[in-house]
Amino acid sequence: MAPTLPVEQLDSVPVGRSATVVSVACDRATARRLMELGLLPGTRVDVVRVAPMGCPLELRVRDSALSIRRVEAARVAVQLLPEAAPVRPAVSPSVGHAAR
């Protein structure tokens, strides 16, 4: 992915698009929970749908469907992937080693 892609918030990713997580800046307990569920910097996330009342969101992360509220999604920074990216790649892009 090009390093020039702008960073935005996960809650502004349009439904049907995918993005790569840049950082998870929720409160510690929530961030830890999300990361332990596999939502880590470097992970690919698909925004599947928004609940009919506008909140929460349904995400696809590492082969499972996760739902989080908008407030939390707003604290997850992502880079939008180009639209052509295949839905769900064979393996999500490598996490890379954490403490760079």
Added chain:
Amino acid sequence: MSQPRVLLAGNPNAGKTTLFNRLTGSSARVGNYPGVTVECSAGTLRCDDTLSVTLMDLPGTYSLSARSPEERVAVDAMFASGEAAPAAIVVVVDALALTRNLYLALQIMETGLPVIIALNMMDAARDAGLAIDSDLLSAGLGVPVIPISATRREGLPELRAQLARTLHAGGAAGEVPVVRYPGAVEAAVATVTPAIAAFKPDASPQAARALALWALLSLGDDELVAIPSALRDAAASARARAEESATDLDQAVIAARYAFLEEVVESAVTRPSAQRRTFTDKLDALLLHRVSGFVVFATVMYVVFEALFSWSEPMVGVIEGGVVSAQDMVNAALPPGALRELLKDGVIAGVGNVIVFVPQIAMLFLMLGFLEDSGYLARVAFLIDRVMARVGLHGKAFVPLLSGFACAVPAVMATRTIESRRDRIATMLALPLMSCSARLPVYVLVIATIFSGEERVAGVFSPGALVLFTMYLVSTLATLGAAAVLRRTVLKGPRPALVLELPPYRRPEWRTLLRSTWERVRSFLVDAGTIILAISIVLWALLTYPKSEEVHARYEAQRSELASVADESERASRLEQLDAAEAGEQIRKSAAGRVGLAIEPVLQPLGFDWRIGVGIIGAFAAREVFVSTLATVFGISAGDEDATPVREALANASHTDGRKLMTPLAGLSLMLFFVFACQCMSTIAVVKRESGSWKWPMLMFGYMTTLAYVVSLAVYQLGSAFGWGLG
């Protein structure tokens, strides 16, 4: 003889319950982990002819890290010492979400305890075109991996055989996976490891390292108790040091584990070249759609409600009939006297008070189990979370709250599906305000007393229907308001984020559903039932004793006079009237009657007199008992089916100064009192059972009674001051 212990761990929805039932058959028993309200099932598993083990079910969890005492159960079970020390751990892993499921397995493997991975859902994985090489997976992880399908019983003999091999090998610890943690993490682990001795003294060096990682992830913002301060300090200083070098320890640890797992999984898994739209995707397009989604939602909720409200009715009728025939049998078998009354009106009626809840509990848990195991319950939370979040509750609180309209007892038990303890207790304490079906007879009695039935408001609405609707509206608003207040006061805390997994839709198994339903019923009968029975008997005694000999002698004299009445049926009906009249006088002399009289000055500002007070005391057994208690107080022979005599007595009753008792205003005040008051011992007993302490039911009783008193007082006093409803 004590058998070796084997723990069963796994993510929620990985198939743990199904596998547990398959492996243990009918030997399973449910208990509680010491000190917390976390359930644990244990059963016997025969590995081979010579070896049987006790299989213990750990709570379903995505990780071992813990913030609350409930989440710590898994770690404590793994590091238990002596008899309770586990010989091995079986981790159930969902093949369809392999990497995430292996995260928990990896944490457990790091402890050095012998681990076997049960790779479940292999049937579904095959259907999805996923090929998993379990040998490569096993080689990469360094532990045995047995592919299984719990529902289809595939791979279970192999799993038993592997367990036997592992245990016969003397539980020699397997290789510990080498996760390459960055330097900052290793430094932090080195700081914390020495302090582990104060926490788990028996831990092996390997286990101490794993516990150090656990402490680094868990401590800091937690609510854990009994953590040695040396360990807390060590973890805090390690975190502070890492922060100086701009390392987020949590992220560094978790990312290193995922990096390890991805490498292993990538080598062992071949995915289908093209992604098909799964069954779950197609169904979600319908069930989470903004129109069809809500149509299905409303239909499902209606069915749940209808089942609770009406389908359980015939069974309740059978139970009530059974209670009456048991009472008749005692009546026939024993001579009149205190013993007969105790058995008949105390014990048998009390047992009836307990088992009358069983149909509703069974019904709710069958349906709840179906919704949960099929995956729809998570969708319910997804659809309705927006509304629940407004009052600080979890989306999963919706079904319990709705069930509260039928009966708070099963509804309180249904809060178990909510993971966070704070959310669960807030839901439990608020939902008894939902207007349950036992309040209906009280509303109906009062409405029938104060309105004629022919009046109309705005030409169409009968005032009774409007008032009834208002009661339901008030109760719903009060419930949501109470939840919001509770979450901001006594149950204040960081608003837990909604992190909800939407599992794939799966077909639930009847056997599993029936079994867990029976467990719920059994634990209700044993734990809450005993409390309900005890209170029933105490209440009966309060309403019956002491008896006045003087009153009794007077009525006996009148009875003997009746001997001269020739007509058989005439005499029987006169006798019945005498019995009722005596009961009415006796209840006034009873402890409850005296309490009613004593608290009359407190009740009068609400528009009630002592008779209503006694009715309220009696209603503590169950709200609908209000009607029959009033019948006794008014000296009417109790006709259960027909409340007309009570209604007439109530309509004609007046205060000692001659004012009419049941003015529309007093009736409104009485109904509102019943909306808010916690007039139900069974709710209290079940909240004690589910929250694990008396503190929460006491708080609930306190706030609800206060609310009831204040609201009724305000309505009656304001109403009187403005001069309406005194007619």
